[in-house]
Amino acid sequence: MSATEQALVSGDAVPLSLRGPAPTRVVAGYGFWLFLLSDIIIFAALFAAYAVLSGETAGGPTAADLFDKKHVLIETACLLASSVTCGFGSLAVQSGDKSSTYFWMAITFIFGVTFLSLEVSEFSHMLSIGAGPSRSAFLSAFFTLVGTHGLHVTLGLCWLIVMLLQVATLGFQPMVSRRFFCFGLFWHALDIVWIGVFTIVYLGAHL
Amino acid sequence: MSTDIEAQGVAPGVNVHTHGTRRSYLIGLGYAVVLTLASFWASSTDLIYSPGVPILLGVLAIAQMGVHLVFFLHISSAPDQTNNILALAFGIFVVGLLVFGSMIIMANLNHNMMPTDRLMQLQMQR
Numbered sequence: 001m002s003a004t005e006q007a008l009v010s011g012d013a014v015p016l017s018l019r020g021p022a023p024t025r026v027v028a029g030y031g032f033w034l035f036l037l038s039d040i041i042i043f044a045a046l047f048a049a050y051a052v053l054s055g056e057t058a059g060g061p062t063a064a065d066l067f068d069k070k071h072v073l074i075e076t077a078c079l080l081a082s083s084v085t086c087g088f089g090s091l092a093v094q095s096g097d098k099s100s101t102y103f104w105m106a107i108t109f110i111f112g113v114t115f116l117s118l119e120v121s122e123f124s125h126m127l128s129i130g131a132g133p134s135r136s137a138f139l140s141a142f143f144t145l146v147g148t149h150g151l152h153v154t155l156g157l158c159w160l161i162v163m164l165l166q167v168a169t170l171g172f173q174p175m176v177s178r179r180f181f182c183f184g185l186f187w188h189a190l191d192i193v194w195i196g197v198f199t200i201v202y203l204g205a206h207l
Numbered sequence: 208m209s210t211d212i213e214a215q216g217v218a219p220g221v222n223v224h225t226h227g228t229r230r231s232y233l234i235g236l237g238y239a240v241v242l243t244l245a246s247f248w249a250s251s252t253d254l255i256y257s258p259g260v261p262i263l264l265g266v267l268a269i270a271q272m273g274v275h276l277v278f279f280l281h282i283s284s285a286p287d288q289t290n291n292i293l294a295l296a297f298g299i300f301v302v303g304l305l306v307f308g309s310m311i312i313m314a315n316l317n318h319n320m321m322p323t324d325r326l327m328q329l330q331m332q333r
Contacts, residue, residue, distance in 0.1 A: 029218020033291055037298035044302040048309035073247055080239055083279055087232040185219060188279040192272050198243075199268040203250040207260055 025178055032182040036189045039152075043193050046145040047200060054204070058136035063205030066131060068122075072202040075118050076194065079153075082111030083191040090184040096172045105164055108187070112157050119150050142201065149197055152190050159183055219280050219291045235278025242271040 021027075054063060089104035123143070126132065133143035163183055166176050246267040249260055276282045282291055321329075 026218045030290060030294075033219045034294055037294055040298060041301050041305065044305045048306045051306065051310050052313040069247065069251065073243075076243055080236065080243065083275075084232050084236045087235075087279055088229060091229060091232075181218075185280065188275060191279070192275050195268050195271050195275070199246060199264050203246060203264055204261070206250055207257075207264075 025174070025181070028178050029181065029185070032185055036185060040189065040193065043145075043148070043196070046141070046148060047196060050141040050145045050201065053137040053141040054201075056137040058138075060136040060139065061129075061131050063138065063142075063201070066126060067202050067205045069202065069206065071118065071122060072198050075115055076198050078111045078115040078118070079191050079194050082108045082115070083188055085111065086184055086187045090181065093167075093172065093177050093180045098167065098172075101167060102164065105160060109157060109160055112153060112160070116150060116153055116157070119146070119153075123147075146197060146201065149190065149193055152193075156183070156187055156190060159186070217287050217291075219282055219288075231278050231281070235274055238274040238278070239271055242267050242274065246271075 022030075085104050085107040089101055089108055092100040092104055126139075131139055133140045160183060163176070163180050166179070170176050246264050249255060249263050249267065255263065276295075282288065282295065284292065
């Protein structure tokens with residue numbers, strides 16, 4: 001690190017007020033970070049609702065009756081693996097490597113779809129045994145919380161397809177790699193929300 | 208990473224110091240796998256004093272969220288990340304208010320609520 005770089009990092013060289021606007025990538029990343037935090041606040045509200053209502057089963061099935069731990073462990077593994085491959089994909093985007101971007105993002109997509117299909121099969125099983133969202137306050141809160149997370153994953157997968165199409169048609173332009181970068185943040189944030197879901201909803205059910 | 212970006216702070220996810228390594232993701236994966244398996248194990252074992260299990264699960268979950276933030280989102284305490292950290296701190300504050308506030312208020316309401324059958328009796332008398 002040269003002396004000027006050192007000075008810039010420590011902030012001695014130019015006063016903050018004279019540095020001019022930040023580069024677009026920093027502004028876009030920071031704005032997206034704020035969006036993610038507000039999204040996490042939405043989830044916090046749903047978590048609060050679930051925590052309050054999780055005991056109100058109205059004589060219906062309880063959390064311990066419904067949830068299968070092995071199923072959740074596989075879902076968790078899928079999401080964690082897709083988070084890591086998404087990270088590898090982001091590195092490939094940064095280095096402008098098209099083929100390895102496609103490779104890692106395709107694996108990310110496959111893990112995401114596997115997660116989603118496991119969740120859909122769980123939901124349809126619950127609906128088939130009469131444990132739908134209208135059965136009790138507990139189940140309403142459950143379907144809202146886990147369903148919102150699933151909806152985010154679905155939207156993320158659509159976003160991923162659009163990004164891959166943009167890489168194919170536009171190449172690694174600055175705006176494309178910026179969007180890819182925001183997608184990576186979104187995907188990692190969804191994994192963080194899932195930690196809360198499997199701890200509170202699924203593991204909490206068996207205590 | 209150019210110096211003028213460093214001078215303006217960096218966006219989350221951009222790690223100027225370990226830029227472009229798979230290692231941080233793999234280290235993060237290792238920690239996350241261990242913490243996940245630990246919390247699944249803790250919820251089904253008899254070895255741990257059972258009233259302590261929810262606290263242990265909470266600690267493991269928060270630790271794993273920290274691992275994800277540091278190794279996947281590359282949030283750090285570096286001076287160029289001050290904005291990200293401040294936003295994150297405010298987010299955590301609001302999340303805490305929402306979750307614990309709701310739980311305390313609802314527990315209080317439940318505690319002070321008249322049992323339903325007595326409420327019915329009161330309405331019948333009127």
